[in-house]
Amino acid sequence: MKSVFKSAGILILTGAFALSACSGDGGSKKQTSNPPADFNKTGLPIVEEAISLKMVSPKAALAPEYAQMEIFKRLEEQTNVKIEWENIPDTDFAEKKNLLLASGNLPDAFYGAGFTDYELINYGEDGTIIPLEDLIDQYAPNLKALLDSRPDIKSSITAPDGHIYGLPSWEENNLGTNPFFHVINKKWLDTLGLKMPETLDEYTEALMAFKTQDPNGNGKADEIPLSFMHMQWCMDIAGIFGAFGLPDNLEHRVVRDGKVIFTATQPEYKEALKYFNEKWYKQGLIDPESFTQDAAQYLAKGKTTDETLGSYIWWEVEEVVGPDRGKDYALLSPLKGPNGAQTIGRSNGGGPGRGAFVITKENQNPEITMRWIDQQYEPYMAAQIHWGPLDVVFEKDENGKLVNLPLPEGTSAGEFRQKVAPGTGGPGVITIDDFGKVVDMEPRAQQRAKDLEKYYEPYMEKESYPSIFFEPEELDKINRIESELIKYVNTQRGKFIVEGGVDEQWDNYVKTLEKMGLNELMEIYQNGLDRYNATLKK
Secondary structure (H helix, E strand, O other): OHHHHHHHHHHOOOOOOOOOOOOOOOOOOOOOOOOOOOEOOOOOOOEOOOEEEEEEEEEOOOOOOHHHOHHHHHHHHHHOEEEEEEEEEOOOHHHHHHHHHHHOOOOOEEEOOOOOHHHHHHHHHOOOEOOOHHHHHHHOHHHHHHHHHOHHHHHHHOOOOOOOOOEEEEEOOOOOOOOOOEEEEHHHHHHOOOOOOOEHHHHHHHHHHHHHOOOOOOOOOOOEOEEOOOOOOOOOOHHHHHHHOOOOOOOOEEEEOOEEEEHHHOHHHHHHHHHHHHHHHOOOOEOHHHHOOOHHHHHHOOOOOOOOEOEEEOOOHHHHHOOOHHHHEEEEOOOEOOOOOOOEOOOOOOOOEEEEEEEEOOOOOHHHHHHHHHHHHOHHHHHHHHHOOEOOOEEEOOOOOEEEOOOOOOOOHHHHHHHHOOOOOOOEEEOOOOEOOOEOOOHHHHHHHHHHHHHHHHHEOOOOOOOOOOOHHHHHHHHHHHHHHHHHHHHHHHHHHHHOOHHHHHHHHHHHHHHOOHHHHHHHHHHHHHHHHHHHHO
């Protein structure tokens, strides 16, 4: 089992980590360049004679190389700016991005960059990436109009030193309040004469029946009662911890009555781990690959020839099991726990991501680059960057609104989106006002909104931790402490579920976290929240 957790460490999402970059000019120094004579400050094309820019970007598993993606072909044709893409698989992107930054082997820009606050501050201060606010004012009319009309967005992406180092990405649709949609095979429940579980124990009984009573009827013990992806966005069992009175999340950080709580040292968390080990893992109800599998392996388990998946976590039913099988599955509301608790967490953060696009010091054409990326902040283009292009994903209705075309037969919306668009992490902002006017919320998003309202919002925690841009010295401490601390917590979480021993090892586990700086970390988060709340009262 030790090798399992060594592998799991690769998959675990941890806090921000960056290797130190080569030194450069200070972040406060303005980037200057001499744009070519045929540069057009307004209108299209951006340059009369084609010019190339080098960009590094993550790529989803099903996506083609971005040079082959229709939306970027169209942008090149419109702007006369050719992008030389270096696409890195999204599972490897963070590590390889850090290596590029540390080596000084920089592209002109990082696209879909996923820069953390720590990276924005530190690489901005040492000049590896350049401040963008002056370029926005002069060369980005779409983005400037957005920031002028939404000072909250501008404030969110502005670093404590007053600079903007990264551009925003956001779909303001409020669909991320709970990513952990809990799914069960309703067809199997009906076959076995079981009702929809309402309590944790009823759910456990259903999982046991799935394992032992051959609900798919093929005479083989091939059923997987429960599968998930340990500590991964929208695929983890964090929401089920709420049955013990305190839901978990990927940060192990919740807020109640204005107080920041680290979930992974609380008695409710301990009781959950003990239950999951004794009632689930020891009984063979958890897919053992839940702690090591990647998304491709996970999604394949819902599409086996014989139906073998009993229950799973994912925020779109059909993406796991396919559109035809989707009717066999149903969502579960938060389960009532041993003491009657029934709650689910509210996701931390929210608001725009602020590290979606950065320009490096190596860029000799920052004005051209800003004009190119600004096209993607025009609302209609932002929608196409996030979901896919006109005549492929959308058509315009009589009012000029982008409405969804039918999906290709046998394809889920999530799979199709990967193939035709950079997706959620790409630049561009679709505001709440854009939905219904510029673009229709895609059908699966509309369904997700209805499901959230029906199954989860009545049981959701009232508070969450907001997206706070910390001071540089705070970010240094967070970066120093949090990465290894969360990695340790996540590894121990898996071990406690698989191997047990939580009662015997708990005190030593908590002491280890305190030695790693847990109390100092929580003090920083509490102070940040207190400052944030104080500004809301002004």
